[in-house]
Amino acid sequence: MKKILIPLFVSAIAIGASSCKKCAECECTVLGDHDFCMEDFDSKDQYEAAIANFEASGCDCTEKLK
Numbered sequence: 001m002k003k004i005l006i007p008l009f010v011s012a013i014a015i016g017a018s019s020c021k022k023c024a025e026c027e028c029t030v031l032g033d034h035d036f037c038m039e040d041f042d043s044k045d046q047y048e049a050a051i052a053n054f055e056a057s058g059c060d061c062t063e064k065l066k
Helices: 002-018 044-056
Strands: 022-027 034-037 060-065
Touching: 022 044, 034 044, 044 060
Parallel strands: none
Antiparallel strands: 022 034, 022 060
């Protein structure tokens, strides 16, 4: 019975983790607040560049999993 439960448990965790989206919430006084997720961009580099641009403009960005 243990041999069956362990793979099922690992599969459930993998499915749950893959459904999370990596997103950023940026609070800006000048530009206004913005929320965006990695899936909105073509690559991880573009996503990170967008966060860097907002932070360079004086925004406070935090990354979260949704």
